[in-house]
Amino acid sequence: MADGVNDRDQVRREHAEWSQATFGNVGPVGPLKHLAKEAIEAAAEPDDLSEWADMQFLMWDAQRRAGITDEQITKAMIDKLAVNKQRSWPEPKDGEPRLHIKEQPAPVVPVVPVVPATLPCSVELKPGLIIGKGCKTETLLTALRRRADYNADIDAMTPEERAEHDASIKAFKAMLAAAPQSPGSEPATVPGKWIPVSERMPEDRISVILWDAEIGEVTSGHYSHKTQTFYHCGDAIENEITHWMPLPAGPQESKS
Structure with missing residues (x-):
């Protein structure tokens, strides 16, 4: 022993x-x-x-x-x-959690709120981040759940992992700020150039490449002018999108 x-x-x-x-x-x-x-x-x-x-x-x-x-x-x-x-316990059931008290009061049935299918008005999640009127409510809830998962991952990081995460985002932001634009051209017509959302938004529902500044990742999606929201695979993007660029043009057939 x-x-x-x-x-x-x-x-x-x-x-x-x-x-x-x-x-x-x-x-x-x-x-x-x-x-x-x-x-x-x-x-x-x-x-x-x-x-x-x-x-x-x-x-x-x-x-x-x-x-x-x-x-x-x-x-x-x-x-x-x-x-x-000192407690009374119910008969155990395999695979079920044990309740604390054998005689359970009748469950209180909560009043289920009526949730509209789409947002009746704009919702400001945080300063500068607004989910527009007409956005699907389920889309917003999905974005909030993903945000909660992301925050949990951040909280679980070690100080070294958090420092590396923040440094990579800071470095990419600096790279975006220093990225040159071709003079005399509309940004949306210049392939491979990041465009700040403060200068220009993408065309309505046109797929583009996005920079998610909060998690430091490049993703894809589109912007809805109606809801004033970025989307990825049908889900609203809650994080702050600071830059975007057009998708690369497809290969052109050579003319003989």
Whole structure:
């Protein structure tokens, strides 16, 4: 038994050293969010011991980064066990989460709000970013969900990853600002030239190349003059689009 405890303590110390060297001084939120993902994977394959190992690593890491000692955890477990023993529990069902109280009150049916299919008015998500009237409501909700996922990814970054991410965006913005335009030509007719949206918007519903300044990525999409919104694959782009350029012209057949 002692050897098993010693092995476990050794693994715990080695994991803490590796995690600290790899991820630096970040808080417990990232490991806890990752723990939720691993728990779902373990539920799908409960016999996979590697999933259990990952969950234990993440629990150790979150506890250490939160500054919580084993003694504090043990005290909390003793108190919580006493509370749980006083509760009435329903019959367990495999694959279902256990409810805390056996006698559950009748569920309150919430009033479902009537959501219009399209926005009845413009919505300002943040200063300078407006989703125009007439945009599909589901499109806006999808954009907001994607934004939440992106913010979660940013929060989970290590300081080094965040610095690299911000530096790449800053460098590309500087490149766009320094990009020359051919004199005497309309920007939209010059292939390979980035056009600031402050100077000119694309034609209505014409596919173009877009620069997403917030996440530092090049994407494609179109602009709707009606809703005053950029779209990608039918979904509204919530992030700030600062530049665009026409798609490259297709190959021309040579005339003999």
